[in-house]
Amino acid sequence: MATRISLTLDCKDAKLLGGFWKTALGYVDEPPPAPFKTREEWHASFNLPAEDSVDDVAWLCDPDGIGPRLSILKVPEPKTAKNRLHIDVRVPGHGSPEERWARIRAKSELLVKAGGITLEEFNGHHIMMADPEGNEFCVAAARPEG
Incomplete structure (x- = not known):
């Protein structure tokens, strides 16, 4: 059996890129893992520093469950070179x-x-x-x- 992959994309604005990639791929917001009802509730369970906002991440998935999951994470450093993977x-x-x-x-x-x-x-x-x-x-x- 093949190993499933997920992709992670670093960014400055997770909400902006999340919306763009939903349009590009036909993906939807990934539901939170059980037993959580919202991503905010799940995120709060990690007891992260106040500056780590749930708005700094977008979790996307293929609604048909075929394509890889896509996580879009806000990072402090800017993009500096061509992607090695696209x-x-x-x-x-x-x-x-x-x-x-x-x-x-x-x-x-x-x-x-x-x-x-x-x-x-x-x-x-x-x-x-x-x-x-x-x-x-x-x-x-x-x-x-x-």
Whole structure:
């Protein structure tokens, strides 16, 4: 059996990036672990310093339970270099190369409206973008197997 992974993204503004990545991935806020009813209640159970706010973290998950969990954590240091690992946002659906490219372009345009930036287009293949804090990712078509 394969090991499941979750991804963690450091940031300046967890709420901003949480909203962006929910739009990008179709993810939702992850519910708190049992027996807690809210994330605030769960967070308070750790008895953290007052300056550690529940607003400094966004916990996202795939509503279908297929994709990895995404934690977005506020950190004090700024982003200083290109990501060594990035996310590929795979746009579902198949069809002709023109149809796939149209779906890729439509998704990238939606993400620009959500605060993303287009960095470079590789016509017909993928679009390299950055989220509102400069984390690079690509928008591409889903591979034939999914």
